[in-house]
Amino acid sequence: MQRAVTAPDAPPAKAAPRRGWLSPLNQRRWQNFKANRRGYWSLWIFLVLFVLSLFAEFIANDKPVLASYKGEILFPVLVDYPEEKFGGFLAVTDYRDPVIFEEIEANGWLIWPPIRYSYRTVNNEIPEAAPAKPSWLYDRETRCARYPQGADDPSCTLGNWNWLGTDDQTRDVLARAIYGFRISVLFGLALTLCSAVIGVSAGAVQGYFGGWTDLLFQRFIEIWSSIPVLYLILIIAAVLPPGFFILLAIMLLFSWVGFVGVVRAEFLRARNFEYVNAARALGVPNRTIMFRHLLPNAMVATLTFLPFILNGSITTLTSLDFLGFGLPPGSASLGELLKQGQQNLNAPWLGITGFVVISLMLSLLIFIGEATRDAFDPRKTFK
């Protein structure tokens, strides 16, 4: 038995000791996560790819990153300059237009991103009918054949290569893949987070209050989840203009259900824990009990579940795009890339690119999910 040395009225001796930003439990989880080498490396690869894709405008764009025109520094990536500025007449400057390009070059300089195409830039200089092969499959003569000065044209540079060819509307496949990756991941993340918030709250309420609340809510969910989602989306897509947020909202209507079961079970189990009863005996309001005492229990199950919901969301978006009911026409979408691959069997680079990007993305996420599961498994031991 230890006896305290400080007097009862001693002032608060010291502030909480610094524990680093992770509690010991989370440190152990992080160790477990790192012990799964495949998941750990997947996380890094995914993070690098994702962060790069967030800056897609600086990697693949039809506007220069930085330009100097008549002594003025311009940021065409960030600001839309009217073409008047450079002596043209369009509302938005087309920097790929040789006239504008030469005008700026003559009065200053410009720095292009490594790929001079955005996801919707139409390349008018492809050497043969669309879809065009990857540029490195042509010799220099053919590659530059459509440029005004042929092989000697200054525009026929590496930056203007179509590294993975073009699709049937002569848009650069690599640029579309980069933008498509970004929109897929963002869509998946947004959908997962929103459904987690809704699903966890719904599950928490059901599990915590139990009884009639639980019974009625469960029956409602059974009916709700038996609605055929795909057909509903087809119908809604016919009425509402499809777009990122409309799609997100429609899919959110159904995807939150996935979390309810897990969270409800955790809350049902934990609501009779003694420390929850102890909190009730202290007079702690229900809302606080749910947040402070019960939610941390349910978070483990939810976090384990999260990567798989994320993958599911991405796959759903891709398949809707493939069917033509997804994002509006012209958007960078991996599903549309796959569809083009299916329609243009003579252009295997379309299908292969789509396949590689999607499978890479889903595999990375699954590996990360696996490692997350390991991290939260209290009984996992690594040898």
Place this chain on the structure above:
Amino acid sequence: MSAPLISVRDLSVAFSQDEKQSLAVDHVSFDIGRGETVALVGESGSGKSVTALSVLKLLPYPAASHPSGEILFDGQDLLGAKEQALRKIRGRDITMIFQEPMTSLNPLHSIEQQVGEVLKLHQGMSDTAARARTLALLEEVGIREPEKRLGAYPHQLSGGQRQRVMIAMALANEPQLLIADEPTTALDVTVQAQILELLDELKRKNGMSMLFITHDLGIVRRIADRVCVMTKGRIVEAGPTQEIFDNPQHDYTRHLLAAEPKGEPPPADAAARQVMTGDAIRVWFPIKKGFMRRTVDHVKAVDGVDITLRAGQTVGVVGESGSGKTTLGLALCRMIASQGGIRFGERAIDALSFKEMRPLRRELQIVFQDPFGSLSPRMSVAEIIEEGLAIHEKALSADERDRRVVAVLDEVGLDPQTRFRYPHEFSGGQRQRIAIARAMVLKPKFVMLDEPTSALDMSVQAQVVDLLRDLQKRHDLAYLFISHDLKVVRALANEVIVMRNGKIVEAGPAERIFRAPQSDYTRALLAAAFDITAAPEGVVSQ
């Protein structure tokens, strides 16, 4: 003594986690002769269970390992034995019964299937032969009307009956050695006495040896021939039971022997201010049947109990499990619905809603049984203790709150510097102190203590009892002390209510009840607690 049946030589057990090795058992040696009962005694964490589990190699290998030692059973080294050979020994030559009979039985299999499985597996019995033998075994372990129980599932049996079934399974193949790992810790004192009697009798009849693991010295004295006292993974003292009890050599053994809860309850004072009164309290749970869920009957958990709690006084509520002790306490604290009048101070509180009760909660605190379950594992000690303050004394600044936490930790005998740690870093006794601090920081008038000592080791129990008595004196608290452990009740309560099936069997001044109990039931409880002897059949439940 002839050659020992089993001989543990120089056994060590190490657990490794994250490349760190910790030694749970440290070079332990002991023998068990034929027909002998050896008890391993020690507090939790002393390595006694781990020692027993390594006999059958039931530890979580490869996380566990044996850096040294051998276990010779009939000349065969069990530690080096192959898994296949071990499987033949487990359940046939050496069997085991565990602490928690609810979780040791498969909830999806009937009693007949579970007992029969052992017989079919090791003796290749046919269904009919196994059935006959199962019946005989159930009869032997004292289950009445075994024919009717064959098809029962574990949840349909009481704790004592479940433990009897476990014993029947362990005995099925007439083992030479029975390892009993705290087989009565989870049971009532009355049932504990019955089970110990049964084990003793069966041991003698079948000529088995027994390795008995417990932290309760009363049991050891009752059942063991020889004792090994373990602490921190070592056997510090070993010898015949009588010798150890009469003449303990090691400090730790003396410490254990001296650890009985002691002291006198505060003197009874009938003039003290009434803090809470309950008048004919009833808690009836409806039994609903049929499609329309008609209420056909009630489970009368508490049935017309009168109780008066006075400032500075303790009312002890005793009884077997299921007698309605805890339900009564929860009803008084208005944690569950009840009928009957409850007054708190001058105010009738039986009709208040949960929300209206909230401001009163501060004066009406509960300390729960399980100090491991009652503290949220994800909050630091300071956060746990502060939680109530933040609700009931909103005006306090963070600094003032912290000062109160420091003061209360000091009062319950914990170092205030430890308040930023998490509950898992504390021992059971320390956690119970934290739970008490959480109740005390609000300066309550009434505290319900729901078996606050029964999950603790003996020596810690005594300390917690002292602490509670101390706090009561200082703050003039009214205690409702619920326990099935009469030793603790005697040290704390000046008035006792004996309950059975929701009704009061006997009530009155503690001193009179302990000296001259009026009913058979009370006598049985007293005998089981102080002498560990079982009551005649029918007086207490099985």
